[in-house]
Amino acid sequence: MDRSEFQGLYKVGDVIQSGGHASRKNASKLAIVSIDEKGVRFQPINAKSKFRVDFDYIDLLMANFAEINPRSIQKSVNQIRRRGGLKIDTTTENYAYGFAKAIRHERATFSFQNDLDTHLAVxxxxxxxxxxxxxxxxxxxxxxxxxxxxxxxxxxxxxxxxxxxxxxxxxxxxxxxxxxxxxxxxxxxxxxxxxxxxxxxxxxxxxxxxxxxxxxxxxxxxxxxxxxxxxxxxxxxxxxxxxxxxxxxxx
CATH class of the missing domain: 3.40.1350.10 (Trna Endonuclease; Chain: A, domain 1)
Structure with a gap:
C-alpha cells in the first residue's frame, strides 16, 4: 500500500468504519483528514483528537488479517506488531484494523469487478x-x-x-x-x-x-x-x- 493506491480508493473527507462491529458501543467512524507519502491522518467523528496510521502498519495487518480476532482486536493486533518487531500500540490499533478491513473490502470489490468484466466480456x-x-x-x-x-x-x-x-x-x-x-x-x-x-x-x-x-x-x-x-x-x-x-x- 502506498499513497497512490490509497488515493485510488479514498480521498480526504471520506469516512470509514473503525475496527469491530458497527453495533458495538465503542465503534467509531473515522474521517480522513490528510494523506501523505507514508500514511493517513484521520479524526474519529464526534472527537477532537486526530490520529495517524502509516501504510506499513496497514500492510502488516492486511498480510496477517486472518489472525485478527474481531472480539479481541487490541490483543490480536499487538501480537502481530510484536512479531514484526514493532512496539505495543494502545491508541490506534482499533483504527488501523478498521483501515485494513476497509481496504481489503475495496480490493475485493475491485477484484469482483474484474471477474464481472470477464464474464460479461462477450x-x-x-x-x-x-x-x-x-x-x-x-x-x-x-x-x-x-x-x-x-x-x-x-x-x-x-x-x-x-x-x-x-x-x-x-x-x-x-x-x-x-x-x-x-x-x-x-x-x-x-x-x-x-x-x-x-x-x-x-x-x-x-x-x-x-x-x-x-x-x-x-x-x-x-x-x-x-x-x-x-x-x-x-x-x-x-x-x-x-x-x-x-x-x-x-x-
Missing amino acids: GSGGFLLSTSARKAIEERGMALAEAHFAREGYVVERRGKPYDLRCGRGNVSLWVEVKATQGEAEEIILTRNEVELSKARSAQMALAIITNIHLKNGNEAAGGEIRVIQPWRVKEELLRPIAYFYSLANH
Whole structure:
C-alpha cells in the first residue's frame, strides 16, 4: 500500500468504519483528514483528537488479517506488531484494523469487478472473450483515447486508478474514464468509485467510449470509434444495479 493506491480508493473527507462491529458501543467512524507519502491522518467523528496510521502498519495487518480476532482486536493486533518487531500500540490499533478491513473490502470489490468484466466480456460472435483479447481491446481503447486528447492539446498521463487518464492543458486538468468494446455500447459497467468520482468531480471528468474495435488473429485489436462525454456526471436514473455485496455479520 502506498499513497497512490490509497488515493485510488479514498480521498480526504471520506469516512470509514473503525475496527469491530458497527453495533458495538465503542465503534467509531473515522474521517480522513490528510494523506501523505507514508500514511493517513484521520479524526474519529464526534472527537477532537486526530490520529495517524502509516501504510506499513496497514500492510502488516492486511498480510496477517486472518489472525485478527474481531472480539479481541487490541490483543490480536499487538501480537502481530510484536512479531514484526514493532512496539505495543494502545491508541490506534482499533483504527488501523478498521483501515485494513476497509481496504481489503475495496480490493475485493475491485477484484469482483474484474471477474464481472470477464464474464460479461462477450465478443461480437457471442463467445466469451479470453483474457488476452480483453486486454487487447482495453489497450486499443486507451491508445485511441490518448491520441484523441493529445490532438486536443492535452499532455496525457496514464493513471489506472481512480481514473484512466489525467490530461493537462495550461491551467486545465481533466480526468478521463475510458471504456472500450467490440460492438456498440448501449451500456457500460461502472465501479462504485467511478460513480462517486464522477459525481464529486464532474466539471473535471470526461468519459471516453471506444466502440467497434475488431480483433485480428484472436488477440490483436484494431479499428475503433471514439465518443467523448465532457463534462461527465453520472445520472442516477441511468444506473442499474447488477450485483450486491451481502453481509453475513448478523446471520
